[in-house]
Amino acid sequence: MIDVAFIYHDAYAERGFSRVQRSWARYALGRRLLQDVGLLPPASISSPTASASRYPLVELCPGPATDGEILRVHSPGLLERIRLGDERGEGFLDYGDTPAWHGVLRRARLAVGGTTLAARLVAGGQFRRAFNPAGGLHHARHDRVGGFCPFNDVVVAIRCLQSEFGMGRVAVVDLDGHHGDGTEALLYDEPVLTISMHRYGDRFYPRTGAPDDVGRGAGFGFNLNVPLERKTDDETYLRLFDRWVVPALERYLPSIVFVVVGADSHRADPLVHLGLSLRAFRALALRLARLTEELCDGRMVAVAGGGYSPAHVARCWAVFLGTISEAWPSGDKHLAALLDSVDESD
Numbered sequence: 001m002i003d004v005a006f007i008y009h010d011a012y013a014e015r016g017f018s019r020v021q022r023s024w025a026r027y028a029l030g031r032r033l034l035q036d037v038g039l040l041p042p043a044s045i046s047s048p049t050a051s052a053s054r055y056p057l058v059e060l061c062p063g064p065a066t067d068g069e070i071l072r073v074h075s076p077g078l079l080e081r082i083r084l085g086d087e088r089g090e091g092f093l094d095y096g097d098t099p100a101w102h103g104v105l106r107r108a109r110l111a112v113g114g115t116t117l118a119a120r121l122v123a124g125g126q127f128r129r130a131f132n133p134a135g136g137l138h139h140a141r142h143d144r145v146g147g148f149c150p151f152n153d154v155v156v157a158i159r160c161l162q163s164e165f166g167m168g169r170v171a172v173v174d175l176d177g178h179h180g181d182g183t184e185a186l187l188y189d190e191p192v193l194t195i196s197m198h199r200y201g202d203r204f205y206p207r208t209g210a211p212d213d214v215g216r217g218a219g220f221g222f223n224l225n226v227p228l229e230r231k232t233d234d235e236t237y238l239r240l241f242d243r244w245v246v247p248a249l250e251r252y253l254p255s256i257v258f259v260v261v262g263a264d265s266h267r268a269d270p271l272v273h274l275g276l277s278l279r280a281f282r283a284l285a286l287r288l289a290r291l292t293e294e295l296c297d298g299r300m301v302a303v304a305g306g307g308y309s310p311a312h313v314a315r316c317w318a319v320f321l322g323t324i325s326e327a328w329p330s331g332d333k334h335l336a337a338l339l340d341s342v343d344e345s346d
C-alpha cells in the first residue's frame, strides 16, 4: 500500500466555481465515500496517528496561494479582476461562465494552494502520490478566467517545482472530458509534456484541442491532443490511451506526472457525454500507477478537474484513489461493489 496525501479544506465543500450548483456537493460527498470505503480515516480519527496509519489516504489542509505564486502564471490584471469580482459579489469573472461572489478569491487561492501543497509533498519526497479534489482548473489562461476556472493551479504548481526543486521534466496527463486549453496555452512554447484527451468537434467547449496543435518553438512536439467523439466507450478510450499517451510518457521520461482525473468523462456526466464507465477509471489508474512507477519513482500529483454528477464523481475518485494507493487489488470488495454500481443519474 502507498500512502497518498489527500488535500482537503472545509472551504472546498462550501461552494465550487461552476454554475452547476448541485456539483458543489461533490467535495463533501467524495470525502464521505472515501471514509465509508475505508480509504480515509473516519472523521472521528484525526490523522496522522497510529490508528490512522492503516488507511492509505492521509488528509492534509492547504493554505492559500500567495500573490507571488499566482503572478508567476497570471497577469496582475487578472488577479485584480478577480479581486474586484469578489468585492462586487455578483456578475461574472469572465464572459458569463464563471460567477463572481463574495469569497471567490479566497476559495480560488485555496484551490491553487491545494495543488502546490500536493506538488511540494511529492517533489520533496514526503509522499509518492497526492490528490487535490479542488484542483484541475485547466481553462484558466494568463489573462483570462474561463470555464469555471479562476487560476490554473497545475501550472502554478509546475512553476513552483521548476523554481524550488529544479524539476524540468514535468508531464501533464489531462483526462477531463474538456480540452485543457488554458494549460496548453500557458505551456505551449516550453518542453513540458502536455497531453489532453477530450471530447472534440460539434462546437463542444472550449472548441480547441485539435490533434495538429503540437506545440511551438522549444515546445514543438511536446503538446499532444487526443480528440474524442461523443459517447466514446471504454475500449476505444483505452486503445487511444495505449496508442498515444503511453509511448509519449515513455519517450519523455518525466520526473513527475500531473494527472487531471476528470470525472466528467464518465458516461453519467450531464455536460460532457463521453461514454466511460468506472472500469475505465480503474484501468487508467492502473496504467498511470505502473507508468509512474517505471518512469519516475511513482511520483504522481492527481487533481480532480470537472465532474457535474456528484455521486458519480465521488465513485470515480474512490476508484482512482483506491487503485493508485494500491489498497485495492483486483477483486477487493469495495472496488467490486463500486464497479458494479449502476449509472443512474443522481
Ligand SMILES: [Zn+2]
Residues within 6 Å of the ligand: 176, 177, 178, 264, 305, 306, 307
Ligand atoms: Zn471538464
